[in-house]
Amino acid sequence: MHDPMVMAFGIRRPWPKIRRPHGSNSPRWGWRRGSCFAHAAGRELYFPSLITVWHVEPHGADALRGECRGTRWQWHIHHWHIQWNFLQNWRRRLLTRCAWCGGRSRKGDAVNHSHQWGGPKQPLWRGERGLFHSDCSSVERAHNLCLCDDPLLDHGDYGQCAFCGKFRAWRKTPTDADRHLAALPVGSRIPPEDIPRLQAMWQEGRS
Ligand SMILES: [Zn+2]
Ligand SMILES: [Zn+2]
Ligand SMILES: [Zn+2]
Ligand SMILES: [Zn+2]
Numbered sequence: 001m002h003d004p005m006v007m008a009f010g011i012r013r014p015w016p017k018i019r020r021p022h023g024s025n026s027p028r029w030g031w032r033r034g035s036c037f038a039h040a041a042g043r044e045l046y047f048p049s050l051i052t053v054w055h056v057e058p059h060g061a062d063a064l065r066g067e068c069r070g071t072r073w074q075w076h077i078h079h080w081h082i083q084w085n086f087l088q089n090w091r092r093r094l095l096t097r098c099a100w101c102g103g104r105s106r107k108g109d110a111v112n113h114s115h116q117w118g119g120p121k122q123p124l125w126r127g128e129r130g131l132f133h134s135d136c137s138s139v140e141r142a143h144n145l146c147l148c149d150d151p152l153l154d155h156g157d158y159g160q161c162a163f164c165g166k167f168r169a170w171r172k173t174p175t176d177a178d179r180h181l182a183a184l185p186v187g188s189r190i191p192p193e194d195i196p197r198l199q200a201m202w203q204e205g206r207s
Contacts, residue, residue: 004202005081006063008074009053012036016045049085056081060175060202067171078169082114084131099129100136101189113137135190142181147174177201 020043031038038045056079057066068076097104098111105111113132132140146153146161146168153159158170174182177198184190190198 004057004060004063004066005054006057006073007052008055008080009051010049011051012047013050014047016047019044019046049083052083052085054081054083055079058169058172060177081137083112084114085112096131098131098133098136100132100140101187103133103136103189105133109133115141133189139181139184139188139190142178142184143186145172145174145178145182147179147182175201176204 016038027039028042029039036047036049038047055063055068055073055076057063057068058079059066061067064073068079073079096111103111111131111133113134113136114130115132115137144166146164146166148161148163151164151168152162153168154162158168158172160167180194180198180201181190
């Protein structure tokens with residue numbers, strides 16, 4: 001499947017959750033290097049993620065098959081997409097709303113995508129700000145993207161466009177998928193029936 005995201009860094013909690021093993025043939029003791037699972041005395045130890053930093057390939061190309069291939073891509077801070085896994089679940093469920101659709105965070109549909117390093121700076125008793133559902137994050141990005149044919153950007157080849165007031169990243173050309181997402185109403189999510197079409201567009205966009 002097409003996916004422009006690849007994990008750049010992951011930081012795990014240093015203490016595990018202890019679970020019963022899934023299979024009957026799990027080892028009693030053992031740990032594979034780089035794995036988030038370990039086994040001790042027949043129990044399964046799982047180390048949950050605290051922070052995951054993803055690299056998003058520009059132009060929606062497949063991860064590390066576009067222009068970032070062969071570069072020090074882990075350090076492309078401007079391509080980072082940070083997932084804050086550690087923020088307390090109860091707070092998220094009770095208080096946090098998606099900054100795009102206003103919807104709640106649910107299991108399997110979490111509001112945990114942010115566009116900036118530094119994270120939400122809100123006191124604990126308030127909901128987090130600047131967090132999105134995964135699909136809302138792409139729709140929001142598309143709505144902030146300058147789609148002009150001949151943009152006038154304040155930094156020459158990137159920045160804010162004087163015509164539409166929206167933004168264009170360096171060497172970014174809007175794709176059909178960007179235009180499709182930008183045409184969705186403000187605050188709306190990607191309709192499930194659009195997903196096959198969008199995947200076809202992303203497929204076409206790579207070469
Ligand atoms: Zn990059
Ligand atoms: Zn949302
Ligand atoms: Zn523009
Ligand atoms: Zn580019």
